[in-house]
Each structure stands twice: as C-alpha cells, then as structure tokens.
Amino acid sequence: MSNIQIINENIPKGIAMINDLKIDTRKFNNRKKALTGFTIVELLIVIVIIGILAAITIVSYIGISKKATEASLTSDLDGAKRQLELYKTEHETYPTSLDENKCPTAPENDTKYCLKNKDFIYTTTDNGLTYILRLTKSGITFEVTNSTGPTEKSETAVAAVSFLKTWGNLADDSGTSLAKTNDGGYIMSGHTKSYGAGGADAFIAKYTADGNLSWSRTWGGAGSDWGLSLIQTSDGGYAMAGKTESYGAGGADAFIAKYTADGNLSWSRTWGGTKSEYSVSLIQTSDSGYAMVGYTNSYGAGVADAFISKFTADGNLSWSRTWGGTDSDYGNKLIQTSDGGYMMSGSTSSYADGSAFIAKYTVDGNLSWSRTWGDVGKDSSFQSLIQTSDGGYAMAGYTRSYGAGDLDAFIAKYTVDGNLSWSRTWGGTVEDYGASLIRTSDGGFAMSGETGSYGVGYHDAFIAKYTVDGSLLWSRTWGSAGYENASSLIQTIDGGYAVAGVTYIHGHESAYIAKLTADGSINNCPLSMCQAPTATVSSPVATVTSPTATVSSPVATVTSPTVITTSPTVIIINAIPEPAPEMTITFSNQELYVAYPGVNHTACKEWTVPNGKQIKGFLVSQATESNFDFFTVSLDGVEKYKKSGTSTDEFVDTSAAPGTALKACTSADGSAQSGYGGEVTGVLYN
Known part of the structure; x- marks a missing residue:
C-alpha cells in the first residue's frame, strides 16, 4: 500500500472519529455550546485529531521523500550502467578512467558515453573488466557494479577502513599531492632527502586500497627537486609536476614527468628561462595532453608572474601564458572547466594590494576575466580550486583579511561568471591555512590544511566538512607535538577521505598518507593525537575587484633531460x-x-x-x-x-x-x- 493511500484512508477515519466524539460529548455539554456549534471540549478534540492527521502526513511525506530519493538514485545508476555497457560494446572494456565531467577518457576518449551525474564515484579493476559505481543523495548511498543492479549501501558499511602511515627515513620527507588510482588504491608525490640522487628528489609512491606500499620511485639530480602535483593519466599511468634545480635552463625550472602504470619513467620535460620557475598544479586535458600552472621569474611583467602552459600528450609545448602586474603573482591551482577552457587560482601582490585571484581562460589560453578576493593591504591565497555542480567555482586558501586569528582558512563560492556568492572562514586565534578543497558525493565540500589554533601540537593537520551552502558540519584534527599538515585531500570510493602531507610524529619530518572514515575520524586514534574541535566560523563580505592583468605569451625554453631515477626500499610505519x-x-x-x-x-x-x-x-x-x-x-x-x-x-x-x-x-x-x-x-x- 502506498503512503498516499494511507493518507487518503486515514482522513475519513479521522473525520468519523470526530463525529463519534461529538455525539459522546453532547451528553455532558449540551448546555455549553458555543456560537459555532462546538463546545470547548469538542474544539480541543478537533485540534488533537488535526494534529494527529498532520503528524501522519509529515511521516508519510518523509517516507515519500526517501522513496523519491531512492527512485532517483536507482534511475541515475541504471542510466549510467547502460552508458558503461554501451562503451564496453564499442571498446571491449569498461572505461578505466573518467574525467571531471564523468566522460570516459581511457582506454579511449568517447564523449558519447558521458555519465549523467557528475557526483558519481567510479572505480574499475582488472584493466576495465569490472567496475563499481556509487552515488549519494540526501545521505543515502546506492551503488551498481558490472554484475549487479542498484543496491543501497548501509551507513555502517561505508568508510569503515582508516589508517595513517608514514613514508621516509632519517632525513626530511614531505607528501604534497595525492590521487585515487583505477584499482582503488592511491598514488602520492612529494620530495625526499632520504632517498635519491641529490639534496632532495621528487618521488611518487603507489599504495593499495588498504595502505600497503606497492612501489616508490625518485626523480632528480644533483640539485634540489620537488614533486608538487600528481595525477593518474588516461592510459593508466601517472604524471608529476614540480620544480627542478638539477635540469633546465635556469636556477630552477618547472618540470613534467610521465610514468607508466608500473612506475617506469617515460619522459621528462622542463619549462623555464634564465631565472626560477615552479610548477604547482598539473592536469590532464580533454585532448589527452597536459596543462600546468605555477610562477615564473623569467617571463612576464613583474618580479614574478603566474603562468599557464599547455602540452601535447607527448610532452611537446603548445602554448604558454603569463598573468600578472609589476609585483609578485603566483599561480597555485588549475582546472579544466566544463566549457573546455581553464581556470587558474593564486595570489597577487600586483592588484588589490595583496589578494587571492581567479582567472578564466578559453580553450586556446586567452584570458576571459579575472577576479580578486581580499581586503586592501592584506594577504590571501587560493590554494585549491574546483568547479561546482551548478557550473560555478569554489576556492580555498588562507586570509589575513577576515576571520578570528592572524590567519584563517577560508572557502569562497563563485557563480559561473565570477560573481561572489558567499565566503566562509575557519579558524581560531592563531594561524590556520586551507590547502585542499574537494566537492563531496553529497554535493557539499571538504577542506583540509593545517591549524595552529586547534589540536595537540605546534600545527596539526585538519579536515572540515561543509554543506552545499557552506555551513560547517564538523572538523577533525590529528598530529603530534611537532608540525603536521594535510596538503592534499580526496574522497575515497567508500565515502571516506584520504589525505597526504607532512608529519613529525617520529620526531623528524616524514611524508604520510592517511585514510579517514566518512566522518573524518581515524579508528583507534588516541585523544593525544586526534581531536574534534569547535572552530570559529564567519561569513565575511569580501572585497572583490576585476583587474585588467598584464598577459604575455612567452617562448619558454623546454628541455628533455635524462633524469636519474631510483626505486628505494622505503620504511613504512603505522603511525597510530x-x-x-x-x-x-x-x-x-x-x-x-x-x-x-x-x-x-x-x-x-x-x-x-x-x-x-x-x-x-x-x-x-x-x-x-x-x-x-x-x-x-x-x-x-x-x-x-x-x-x-x-x-x-x-x-x-x-x-x-x-x-x-x-x-x-x-x-x-x-x-x-x-x-x-x-x-x-x-x-x-x-
């Protein structure tokens, strides 16, 4: 019987109850009738019955709403399953990867089989022979596989696994970027002084889903080399970007390094001039090429300019663009937007006397518009950037302009045209930094970073979960007596989270990877390490400007160095x-x-x-x-x-x-x- 039928049948029953009660009460109240024809007792009874019927209606509505959500999830998953089956019919396997628009990118790009909903969490194993597809709405999670139809996932079964494991040895090692892999595991990049050829080498490390290390690779030379951004590529391999002092044209050059699925180096490219360049963020583009952003001292209008560079799938440079003014400007994050163009975020000292900025580009690298965020004379920096489900954008970083302390982490939400929708700060009385921002499967957001205001040590890592409108749901910190951060954040296939960063839990700087449950917790973590603070939040009315930035198209020097690589045996310690x-x-x-x-x-x-x-x-x-x-x-x-x-x-x-x-x-x-x-x-x- 449907909930609507229950409501329809209960209404006449309620009216009949009222009539019966009216007859009974007339025996006692026939001399006390009101002008309306009802006694006071009768009116009270009517009110009670109406309340009962209203409660029945509300409960029934909740039931209908849940069933509607379940029906919507089932419909979306059934539709996605059909698309995946059609893709397999044409390409012989299921997709091994999807882009941010949930379109298949490997083994073949094919926009005919894009999935309807961008909130799908998709993972595949056995090189595309099997898959799991999961979708969450209103707190309800359903999943479908290649061999089963849509089924609800119980809340207790979701995101139960957690761990915190360090990577490194006696010297300083740092984790900077983390990505999910097609087999359900993880890939982390960073830089290490414990292994490799030089003062510091870039590294990548492959993990299984339960946090066991599969292999590690270092990249570097005699100088200092850092891995700052890492992605899995459409062919199942990996690509890393960062800065190198060992190779290139200047004191430091930006670089890209392409790896196979087994971690073998395919090629490397440096980008730069006679001074210093860093690459901070790398993406794979819809044409299977690459694009990166960072900053350059060799090109542009000022002391340092932000830059964006586009490469082909083979690592050949297509074009470069600088963004800046007469002072120092830095590019920190890059995404490809749903229209095929690009969006860069960073920090600028050339405009608004020190603010965060976002800049929108066409697919050819032409600047469409720019926006700054922050107060005059202050310093804010967007460290992370995503496109939201409504086509707009959300950014995270840190601000001196607003909030409760010396520095607060923040999130800012923009429309597709770059108009500011809202801003939120997170922090306490000391220094708090937002480092990474993701859109979660329930439509909300999660931010990670480091906090000096909360936790057990000098600085602790933190994660904060938000609703779609920027309301804070919960916060978690973890750390030691020393310094910790959470520089990179992803959502995992089970609805939990994973982060990478730096920890001093062993008394020296180590890279680490941590798997968190759906509520941001680490199982069995003692209060001496893990806490749940009540952070101070605010909704500032931020100052926004639309600067006319100076742009250029430099002809950068590109080299293809022969890089020293190693496969070290790394010490892995469970830090909990x-x-x-x-x-x-x-x-x-x-x-x-x-x-x-x-x-x-x-x-x-x-x-x-x-x-x-x-x-x-x-x-x-x-x-x-x-x-x-x-x-x-x-x-x-x-x-x-x-x-x-x-x-x-x-x-x-x-x-x-x-x-x-x-x-x-x-x-x-x-x-x-x-x-x-x-x-x-x-x-x-x-």
Missing part, C-alpha cells in the same frame, strides 16, 4: 599506536636497553628468542633528541622500527613476517647529549 597484547617476556635487566653512545657514535645490543620460537612483536620505549638521535630495532636484519624523540610502550607488530633475532641500536649526531636512549621492554613470541 596499536593496542599492545600481553608480552611473552618482559625484560627486567635492561637486556635491550641502549643508552646514549656519545657524539657521532652508534651502540647496539642483540637478543635471540630461545628454542627456535618466532618473534611476533615487541614493545619499545625511548627518549632521544628529536630529528638528530635515533633508536632503531631490526628483526633478522630487517629494520622494523626507527624513530627520534619520545615514545612510551609502543607496540610493533611483526606477525606478518616473524623472526628470531632482535637488534636494538641508538645512534647520535655531533651534538653532545646524555642521560637517555632507547629500550625494547618486552617481546611477543610463540
């Missing part, structure tokens, strides 16, 4: 402390305690499990100088633990690869210290 089981043996005589060994020395102790048993885990406590002195534990010669700083009773699980012999070492640098070291306090074995 695991609950420690009861140890088989607890050391009482400091069997594996290694004190401070003296300047520039390393001291070690060894212990072998008796009777051929297998070591399944161990407990570690330490107090060493952060960033400089380290405590290391190896099992059968394989390093299982390495940290600086302080840690108490941290459990290291080795059950996946057990062994028989532990070696604990404390190493020191050239600065004299005393009175501390590291210790294995207990061992789990069978």
